[in-house]
Amino acid sequence: MSTPSETITLLKESLPAFWINPTRNTSVVALEVGSALAPAGADTPPAARSISLADIEAAQSRFERFAPLLARLFPELAACGGAIESALSPLPAITAALGVADGGGRVFAKQDHALPVAGSIKARGGLHEVLEYAERVAVAHGLLPATAGEVDYVALASEGARAVFARHSVAVGSTGNLGLSIGVIASALGFRASVHMSADAKEWKKQRLRQRGVEVVEHAGDYAQAVAQGRAQAATDPLAHFVDDERSLSLFLGYAAAVFGLRRQLAEQGIAVDAEHPLFVYLPCGVGGAPAGIAFGIRQILGPHAHCFFAEPVQSPCVLVHMMDGADGPQGPHPTVYDYGLQNRTEADGLAVPQASRLASAAMRAVLGGIFTVEDAQLMRFVYQLEQAEGLRVEPSAAAGLAGPAMLLGTAEGRSYLRDWQLEDHLAQSTHLVWTTGGLFVPPAQYQQFWAIGRDLAAQQA
Numbered sequence: 001m002s003t004p005s006e007t008i009t010l011l012k013e014s015l016p017a018f019w020i021n022p023t024r025n026t027s028v029v030a031l032e033v034g035s036a037l038a039p040a041g042a043d044t045p046p047a048a049r050s051i052s053l054a055d056i057e058a059a060q061s062r063f064e065r066f067a068p069l070l071a072r073l074f075p076e077l078a079a080c081g082g083a084i085e086s087a088l089s090p091l092p093a094i095t096a097a098l099g100v101a102d103g104g105g106r107v108f109a110k111q112d113h114a115l116p117v118a119g120s121i122k123a124r125g126g127l128h129e130v131l132e133y134a135e136r137v138a139v140a141h142g143l144l145p146a147t148a149g150e151v152d153y154v155a156l157a158s159e160g161a162r163a164v165f166a167r168h169s170v171a172v173g174s175t176g177n178l179g180l181s182i183g184v185i186a187s188a189l190g191f192r193a194s195v196h197m198s199a200d201a202k203e204w205k206k207q208r209l210r211q212r213g214v215e216v217v218e219h220a221g222d223y224a225q226a227v228a229q230g231r232a233q234a235a236t237d238p239l240a241h242f243v244d245d246e247r248s249l250s251l252f253l254g255y256a257a258a259v260f261g262l263r264r265q266l267a268e269q270g271i272a273v274d275a276e277h278p279l280f281v282y283l284p285c286g287v288g289g290a291p292a293g294i295a296f297g298i299r300q301i302l303g304p305h306a307h308c309f310f311a312e313p314v315q316s317p318c319v320l321v322h323m324m325d326g327a328d329g330p331q332g333p334h335p336t337v338y339d340y341g342l343q344n345r346t347e348a349d350g351l352a353v354p355q356a357s358r359l360a361s362a363a364m365r366a367v368l369g370g371i372f373t374v375e376d377a378q379l380m381r382f383v384y385q386l387e388q389a390e391g392l393r394v395e396p397s398a399a400a401g402l403a404g405p406a407m408l409l410g411t412a413e414g415r416s417y418l419r420d421w422q423l424e425d426h427l428a429q430s431t432h433l434v435w436t437t438g439g440l441f442v443p444p445a446q447y448q449q450f451w452a453i454g455r456d457l458a459a460q461q462a
């Protein structure tokens, strides 16, 4: 196994690296997150706050309460009764190209790239947080009873309810996809919505939001600066809610709730998860909230024989450097990728984040298997190969997890992980689950560019 210093050398050179988490264990416990939620530099002791399975179930119940309303607001959700869900499907035609030989297990995709409403994994966390805020505003104004009961949430589509929502606003800082999710659901409910975007955000995402009446505020700096400025603006307005991607429990729990659908789909497809049937899950990672929420939910519901790994661009391994060198409390070090001489420059805009969420890394100390990094050229090749082999159209960020099987099965770090957790004898019965996280709304011309770059790179490699 390479020492951390070798990992750091690879990181600084922008080369693919695989960091194994030395503090993974097999416990399923409540997680104390108070200090990870405290503002940076806070010197008063953070309020105790722990999260457990009950919180994830509460998030799932919230989605279910709102489902009839969502089915009313979004025509594309009418057929599925308002459920925000994606398919779990086998990827037989690309298995060998991912480095999984016969006897290495089966490969599946969890197709969040096609999630309705937001077109990315952000549909889970983003919708959940805005729904939770809407519920709070509705209760405060007598539109809903204080205890969630048998109330028809379709009432929140009434003119009276929308007038109440219209006096409130929802703001978020985003590289793009979170903004799309928050902006679309907030404006559909009748809130005023503003999205603070970094300069590198894709033009089509800004346009799509403006078309829906969402205010797009452009910031010259990077993503972290857009978040900081958005947070500061919203703090001055008591009727504004800021969705804080760096430390939001509501986002986290919305992502975590994905595990209930996953558990049902695994059962439907006869996929067991136990010591003889390990599950490997590969999750593209930006600030860390989405993959950490999902990995936390997976640990709670599927147990320790599910092994989760994060995928980050070689230019933006913010959660990797944080879990390696950062602290989870408000006072300790909070490294950025710039500290390692990296530029945070990647076509994977959903993952282009310079500094991790402390909440995500705190939640992952006992849970995560490890983190690997992926070059942009590899992401582009995967975009092309996934379309050619399986007919799936994903954006570059969403392809990052496809590097997982080869990292786990084909590197010294991966093999030592398999040895340490006694997985080597069970690979034939294992399942590799690649979480594809975005792409549905990428305009065809933009997608075609990624695809053509990937095709040319794949031809050079062949």
Ligand SMILES: *Cc1c(COP(=O)(O)O)cnc(C)c1O
Binding pocket: 120, 121, 122, 177, 178, 284, 285, 286, 287, 288, 289, 290, 291, 350, 351, 353, 395, 397, 398, 437, 438, 439
């Ligand atoms: C946001 C995003 C992720 C990762 O989510 P984080 O919470 O930022 O870690 C992965 N893929 C896509 C396409 C995304 O938009």
